[in-house]
Amino acid sequence: MTTLFTKIINGDIPSYKVAETEAFFAFLDINPNSKGHTLCVPKKEVDKLFDLDEATYLGLMKFSRNVALAIEKAVPCERVGMSVIGLEVPHVHVHLIPLHTMENARFTSKVKLESEEFEEIASKIAENFR
Secondary structure, three states, X not given: OOOHHHHHHOOOOOOOEEEEOOOEEEEEOOOOOOOXXXXXXXXXXXXXXXXXXXXHHHHHHHHHHHHHHHHHHHOOOOEEXXXXXXXXXXXXXEEEEEEOOHHHHOOOOOOOOOHHHHXXXXXXXXXXXX
């Protein structure tokens, strides 16, 4: 069965894309812990992080690092935290979360953004992605 993230990658479900390569895709989380909360996913559907083949795993980490560096330039924060939990959607995904306090890393408090804010943040991150 096609995952929600594959539908986003294919454009069947709209998203706020911030970066894309041949093998990976990054987009803003629509239920963010903080402004700029981004998900990085491999285009290949794999449920669990450690089930990825080594090349895809390493590629995802490199891609996520580059996206995190772009987030740091685009979104004021103390640092960008990374979390891989993977219970919500059966498709490997890395959460990159701009951190101001530890609360931002806990997935208990969410921020509400308007579509214009999502678009502005996605654009700023995309401009800084290399």
